[in-house]
Amino acid sequence: MPGMSSTPAPARLVDKALVPRFALLCLGIWLNAADTLVTATIMPSVAKEIGGYQYFGWSVAAYLTGSIVAGACSGKLSIAMGLRAATAISGLVYAIGCAMSALAPEFITFIVGRLVQGLGAGAVVALCYVAISALFPQNLWPRVYGAIAGVWGAATLLGPALGGLFAAVGFWRGVFWMFVVQAVIFVGAVMVMLPGGKREEGGGRIPSLQLALLVIGVSLIGGAGVVASPRLAVILAIGGMIGMVAMLAANTRTQDRLLPKSAADLRTATGLGLLTIFACEAAVIGFTVYGPAFIQARHDASPLLAGYVTGAIAAGWTACALIFGHVPAHKDGRFVRLGAGVIALGAALSAFAVPRGNLVETSLAFVVLGAGFGLCHAFIARRTIAGAPAEEQAMASGAVPTSQLIGGAVGSAGAGAMANVLGFGHHGIDAALATSQGVLLFGAFLPLTLIGFAAAWRLGRG
Structure with a gap:
């Protein structure tokens, strides 16, 4: 050539x-x-x-x-x-x-x-x-x-x-x-x-409007946790969610897109896949943010040990991704559904184990949680990308990690807001407070795993 x-x-x-x-x-x-x-x-x-x-x-x-x-x-x-x-x-x-x-x-x-x-x-x-x-x-x-x-x-x-x-x-x-x-x-x-x-x-062109709405939405959600007035906190949280919806609406009405045009259309595989990724990541990021602090406070664990217990999430993900990463395309719908279900189960187990279980129980719950992502993430990505029009498949490919990052940002801000409502922002993480309020902190995000599972169930159809 x-x-x-x-x-x-x-x-x-x-x-x-x-x-x-x-x-x-x-x-x-x-x-x-x-x-x-x-x-x-x-x-x-x-x-x-x-x-x-x-x-x-x-x-x-x-x-x-x-x-x-x-x-x-x-x-x-x-x-x-x-x-x-x-x-x-x-x-x-x-x-x-x-x-x-x-x-x-x-x-x-x-x-x-x-x-x-x-x-x-x-x-x-x-x-x-x-x-x-x-x-x-x-x-x-x-x-x-x-x-x-x-x-x-x-x-x-x-x-x-x-x-x-x-x-x-x-x-x-x-x-x-x-x-x-x-x-x-x-x-x-x-x-x-x-x-x-x-x-x-x-x-x-840079999708500046969508980026601005995204930053505003995340900031409002995070700001809900640092204001003294409960009424203002609710207003900020609602404003943050409106900002995220406005970002999706703007994305469908411009040629300068952050996400594929079908990202907000749940009749498409692309929309369902991106929703699954966003919801599951937003639901579980709180375990990474607050897990080490809870483990250190409740078990008098060293930072090193707390880090490795939390790292069990990534270990479970990596192990299952390596074992099941070569499933043929005609079977990936089963793994989409199975993985999303395991994520929901792992999140529920972790929501109890982190504030009230021992270190072994917490580690095992985190492994289950990570295994759910390892079982389905690659196959969700495959269906998400394949479901986009040919001219948007490159954008859909980039939207998979972007949706995960957005979920992580929103979930982190939301977890911080919830932690402050429950008193962790004022007194830090102490053993008594962790045990009494921790289930509420992590359990508050479990409905997101059900949303992710419902989207994955539809995505997993043949």
Whole structure:
């Protein structure tokens, strides 16, 4: 073909020329993949030092919201600045956010740092996936995608260990400084290894209206938990839900979409799939946000142990995804339904085990919860994408992780609001309060798992 080198493309990732490129991608993905479990593990230590129990849910919500915004803008940024400059700037933004969190004298500054981290990390991950086509021959793309998926598994194992070790020695700020160093290394490697030319394809305008409505909706839901007036809290929560509905309505009336046009149409597989992903993620993210704090308070557990018990969710997900990930397409409807049902069961078990069970019961409940996602997530994604019109299948593919991020952001903000209503924002997480009010905190989101299950049941039809 014209413009192609006559030299045969390397066929192995271990080729000397490709190893540094693969390492660069792994580092970029790692910066985002390790964040959730690392941060969840250290959050009790953060709150003890600088306060802010009433903003606990924002530690995750702000990060995920930033990731959504950055991910939606990264393609435009790459076109305008070139892949190398866009990726380097995103890495610097991430480093700045980590430094802000590390230096934070109080919790508001910490949350702003988390938002900036999310902006940087969301763009870095999106641009790393773009960089695959620039760094590797086409015949290796599937293998690269599969290989970097292992980074997420490694983060499941290493994330709680890193957070737990730093928290155990009383230096939670060191976690963020460690990521600052890694981000600087990443930026240096990007400047050396990525091409600097501008991309000409993949354009499109940024869906600014939908992003603005999304940010407003998440902020209002989170704000409901930090106001003193119950009436104002209800108004803010309702306003947040209206903001989310308005975002979906705006998405159907513009060509600059954040999600496929059929995202709000529950008569389509795409709409049902995205609803299932959103509802299930929003329902269970509270276990990641508050699980480590409950485990430490109730069982006098170390941050390291609490992190690994919470990591059982990811372990169950990974194990089932590996075992059942190659189910043929004609059977995936069964796994869509089965997985959503197991998620609902795992969430119910976890809602009781975290505040009232022992560590073994909590770990097993988390494994069941994660197993539900591992059983169905890939098949929900497959049906969601296949159900979109041909011209929107690429957008539907990107909408799968975006819907999960939106669910996580909304669920984190909602969990923070509920925790403050129940008194956790004022007194922190103590054993007595955890036992008496914890079931209400986690159980309040169980109806979302039923919504997800109902959508999955319809999606699973032949």
